[in-house]
Amino acid sequence: MRMLLIHSDYLEYEVKDKALKNPEPIREEQKKGRLEEVLAAFISVEKVDETNPDEVVKKAVNEIKDVASHIKAKNVFVYPFAHLSSELAKPDVALEILKKIEERLKEGDLNVKRAPFGYYKAFKLSCKGHPLAELSRTIVPSGEAKAE
Ligand SMILES: C[C@@H](O)[C@H](N)C(=O)N[C@H]1[C@@H](O)[C@H](n2cnc3c(N)ncnc32)O[C@@H]1CO
Numbered sequence: 001m002r003m004l005l006i007h008s009d010y011l012e013y014e015v016k017d018k019a020l021k022n023p024e025p026i027r028e029e030q031k032k033g034r035l036e037e038v039l040a041a042f043i044s045v046e047k048v049d050e051t052n053p054d055e056v057v058k059k060a061v062n063e064i065k066d067v068a069s070h071i072k073a074k075n076v077f078v079y080p081f082a083h084l085s086s087e088l089a090k091p092d093v094a095l096e097i098l099k100k101i102e103e104r105l106k107e108g109d110l111n112v113k114r115a116p117f118g119y120y121k122a123f124k125l126s127c128k129g130h131p132l133a134e135l136s137r138t139i140v141p142s143g144e145a146k147a148e
Pocket residue numbers: 019020043044045046080081082083088089090091094116117118119120121
């Protein structure tokens with residue numbers, strides 16, 4: 001899994017079109033979304049994650065919580081983003097993993113949204129620019145060497 005973490009004044013998105021034949025079904029109110037003072041987690045789920053989804057979910061949640069507490073962000077946006085890797089996991093596996101990350105984060109005291117999966121989306125972001133405002137993380141199941 002590859003994550004790009006951006007601390008932003010806000011993140012807003014608008015669903016434009018289907019990017020998969022069968023995108024995640026969404027309600028009207030999910031076609032647009034916005035959070036203020038947010039840690040945006042742009043996530044590419046990778047093939048290697050299919051070997052142990054539960055472990056990568058746990059590691060991703062820990063990383064996101066750790067960064068959120070350091071930058072004192074109470075809002076997190078889980079954002080499916082297929083552009084951080086050339087070895088993407090299958091969509092059905094990726095969606096399940098992203099849903100689990102959202103659920104686990106919600107168990108804590110963070111306010112969490114997840115952007116819809118399987119769509120082209122317009123989005124606006126306002127990176128804060130402090131030293132911890134732009135971070136990336138590579139997460140793999142243990143026992144898997146990550147080819148650089
Ligand atoms: C396109 C761009 O504007 C938008 N932001 C986009 O990326 N859309 C992606 C994700 O929502 C999702 N998706 C499919 N596979 C994956 C995967 N392995 N990991 C994460 N998302 C995935 O399916 C869409 C097409 O790849």
